[in-house]
Amino acid sequence: MSSILAQPPSDFEGPLLPLLLVRDLKKHFLLRGSGKLGARVHAVDGVSFSIAKGETLGIVGESGCGKSTLARLLMHLMPCDEGDFTFDGEAVNGAQGIGVASLRRQMQMVFQDSSASLNPRLPVQDSIAFGPRMQGKGRREALTVAREALRQVNLDPDLVGGRFPHELSGGQKQRVNIARALAIGPRMVILDEAVSALDKSVQAQVLNLLVRLRAELGLAFLFISHDLSVVRYISHRVLVMYLGQVVEVGPASALFAAPLHPYTRALLASRPSMDPARRIESLPVTGEPPNPVDLPPGCRFAPRCRFAEAVCTAKMPMLVTRPPDEGLRHEAACFIHDPESGHSLAGTGLSWETLT
Amino acid sequence: MTGPKSPPNADPIARLEDLTVQFTAGGPPVRAVNGVSLSLAQSEILCIIGESGSGKSVTLRALMRLLPERRTKLTGKIEIDGQNVLSLTPRALRNLRGGVVSMVFQEPMTALDPVYTVGAQIAETVRRHKGGTAQAARARALELLELVGVPSAKRRLDAYPHELSGGLRQRAMIALALSCGPRLLLADEPTTALDATVQIQVLLLLRRLRDEFGMAIIFVTHDLGVAAQIADRIAVMYAGRIVEEGPVAEVLGNPLHPYTRGLLASDVDSVPAGEPIAAIAGAPPDLRALPPGCSFAPRCHLAVDACVEAVPGIWRRDEHHMARCIRAEARAELPHEEGVYDA
Numbered sequence A: 001m002s003s004i005l006a007q008p009p010s011d012f013e014g015p016l017l018p019l020l021l022v023r024d025l026k027k028h029f030l031l032r033g034s035g036k037l038g039a040r041v042h043a044v045d046g047v048s049f050s051i052a053k054g055e056t057l058g059i060v061g062e063s064g065c066g067k068s069t070l071a072r073l074l075m076h077l078m079p080c081d082e083g084d085f086t087f088d089g090e091a092v093n094g095a096q097g098i099g100v101a102s103l104r105r106q107m108q109m110v111f112q113d114s115s116a117s118l119n120p121r122l123p124v125q126d127s128i129a130f131g132p133r134m135q136g137k138g139r140r141e142a143l144t145v146a147r148e149a150l151r152q153v154n155l156d157p158d159l160v161g162g163r164f165p166h167e168l169s170g171g172q173k174q175r176v177n178i179a180r181a182l183a184i185g186p187r188m189v190i191l192d193e194a195v196s197a198l199d200k201s202v203q204a205q206v207l208n209l210l211v212r213l214r215a216e217l218g219l220a221f222l223f224i225s226h227d228l229s230v231v232r233y234i235s236h237r238v239l240v241m242y243l244g245q246v247v248e249v250g251p252a253s254a255l256f257a258a259p260l261h262p263y264t265r266a267l268l269a270s271r272p273s274m275d276p277a278r279r280i281e282s283l284p285v286t287g288e289p290p291n292p293v294d295l296p297p298g299c300r301f302a303p304r305c306r307f308a309e310a311v312c313t314a315k316m317p318m319l320v321t322r323p324p325d326e327g328l329r330h331e332a333a334c335f336i337h338d339p340e341s342g343h344s345l346a347g348t349g350l351s352w353e354t355l356t
Numbered sequence B: 001m002t003g004p005k006s007p008p009n010a011d012p013i014a015r016l017e018d019l020t021v022q023f024t025a026g027g028p029p030v031r032a033v034n035g036v037s038l039s040l041a042q043s044e045i046l047c048i049i050g051e052s053g054s055g056k057s058v059t060l061r062a063l064m065r066l067l068p069e070r071r072t073k074l075t076g077k078i079e080i081d082g083q084n085v086l087s088l089t090p091r092a093l094r095n096l097r098g099g100v101v102s103m104v105f106q107e108p109m110t111a112l113d114p115v116y117t118v119g120a121q122i123a124e125t126v127r128r129h130k131g132g133t134a135q136a137a138r139a140r141a142l143e144l145l146e147l148v149g150v151p152s153a154k155r156r157l158d159a160y161p162h163e164l165s166g167g168l169r170q171r172a173m174i175a176l177a178l179s180c181g182p183r184l185l186l187a188d189e190p191t192t193a194l195d196a197t198v199q200i201q202v203l204l205l206l207r208r209l210r211d212e213f214g215m216a217i218i219f220v221t222h223d224l225g226v227a228a229q230i231a232d233r234i235a236v237m238y239a240g241r242i243v244e245e246g247p248v249a250e251v252l253g254n255p256l257h258p259y260t261r262g263l264l265a266s267d268v269d270s271v272p273a274g275e276p277i278a279a280i281a282g283a284p285p286d287l288r289a290l291p292p293g294c295s296f297a298p299r300c301h302l303a304v305d306a307c308v309e310a311v312p313g314i315w316r317r318d319e320h321h322m323a324r325c326i327r328a329e330a331r332a333e334l335p336h337e338e339g340v341y342d343a
Helices: A067-074 A100-106 A124-134 A139-152 A170-183 A200-217 A228-234 A252-257 A262-269 A310-314 B056-063 B090-099 B118-130 B134-147 B166-178 B196-213 B224-230 B248-253 B258-265 B305-309
Strands: A020-030 A040-051 A056-060 A082-087 A107-110 A188-192 A220-224 A237-242 A245-251 B014-023 B030-040 B045-049 B072-080 B101-104 B184-188 B216-221 B233-238 B241-247
Touching: A020 A067, A040 A067, A040 A082, A040 A245, A056 A067, A056 A228, A067 A188, A067 A220, A100 A107, A107 A170, A124 A139, A124 A170, A139 A170, A170 A188, A170 A200, A200 A228, A200 B258, A220 A228, A228 A252, A237 A252, A237 A262, A245 A252, A245 A262, A262 B196, B014 B056, B030 B056, B030 B241, B045 B056, B045 B196, B045 B224, B056 B072, B056 B184, B056 B216, B090 B101, B090 B118, B101 B166, B118 B134, B118 B166, B134 B166, B166 B196, B184 B196, B196 B216, B196 B224, B216 B224, B224 B248, B233 B248, B233 B258, B241 B248, B241 B258
Parallel strands: A056 A220, A056 A237, A107 A188, A188 A220, B045 B216, B045 B233, B101 B184, B184 B216
Antiparallel strands: A020 A040, A020 A082, A237 A245, B014 B030, B014 B072, B233 B241
């Protein structure tokens, strides 16, 4: 079944080297009418991370934290200001290494709005076949690939292939978008809020599908969502962003069981539980993320943080590693976890119970 | 808020009887709501849960007669505060809207007028319903913004909607809805577009408003977790019908209808990472061609022949908890069954 789609990966760097290595990525948007040295939106501000082969990295954060900008930078849908990244050991779009076209053959993206990302005037199988055609396949061969891709996402190509996007339901359209991404035979797929707009029962179907595809095709996912429950379910590792920066990154199980950063804790505590007998009675965190133009000095979460002290507004905390457990690193950018920082709680480890 | 707390009253604030809503726009009519009966007590919070196309928002809009009159066919009975909404004159309807019942929409950016300041919009509503001077109305607007927890409310009074963040905009929208002390607030997915940390702030605010002012709320959402946080009672809608209704702890803890059970089983929170989720197979029916029997039967793994023949009647486990499922009685004592895997 996967014979056409799963092309043998080049993988010359071996399974241990990360598939994607991102270093200090930055993207600032200049505000209109503010002059050359005017106000800037710090959408992505020094983000570094890596994704191993076949790994799913979840990125969570609230609106405006830069998670979608990050996805667009990785796909080269917009140029980055600073930083670089390496895909499977090769620099991307540098003097050496692979170009953007070759990157996109190996890395595909699925967007949130399933209708807007399909051509309304093309039958969906032609939309899917477009990618393989661009790779130089003949019309008939590309169509075969497209129909195979539809089968992969549990859609009957005879029934659905000839239809137009407006004739499909939201869940079906999102499956078509996933099929289109797969038709290229990528090794990594970026899913930007790909299941957020779907109804819960349809969302569950698509999540099941993604887990199955990941196992069958050995895909790596960058899964961006504001929905913590979905991210916990699908991710191996999770990265938490706040105002363009990484505040915490670690294995999903550890991060959800014992979050290190006060922001991650607030996010987790804001999740409505399904038990009406245990309602949230006090606010986990007040206020809203500040405007990404006028950023506070020091830690960007400090103005909303109940543990903030003088040191937090004086300088910017760096990511520090907690003692590694089970081999995967768990890092957080918070002075509480830096014994040298001078924060009164530094090094005490601040257990989850302190908050709840 | 200055309005008096409504006295304890046995009469429901809102009652729907066999409401049907059909949209006719060429082609077969879209049967969005198919016989909904509901009753809401004073200062009660009812959550209507359903997926897109289940008729939950249409039901809410019908309560205020906000649906386009020419293309909508409404039958049944709608009563708010003892008034028959469907036979109100335009003038009486205007007094009802905002005065007795008001609505908070999902997207505050499109519900607020972009060319007027937030303060002006609230003041306008206050003067329309309560009269008084412009200064008094403005003072009331300030009071309302402070009530809903808008920081530096005085400055925000002169802000245009686009100058506010999503959470503040939704608070302004709630302030506007509260401006004339309504006794019933209709909330159509008011937190869906908000971030998690802001969503819980708005939910706590609505709960506080109910406790302080005795305001009844009908809260439409697709999120069971949100309902668990705010509801006294839950009504689950599917294809224009209420398929289950009962106290929040009963419906979430002891669901009767296979659809409710399916929704709960497909909740990712309860599934270990990466394990198959018991998703409900299939998709909701086309509202232009509803099956004659139970609308959920084509997706239901418990369906028998009788399910597709006629719409199931109401089965009551007790006085408060009911479901429209002919198999509910037989299954009522069983634990959650597994749904059908689809992947």
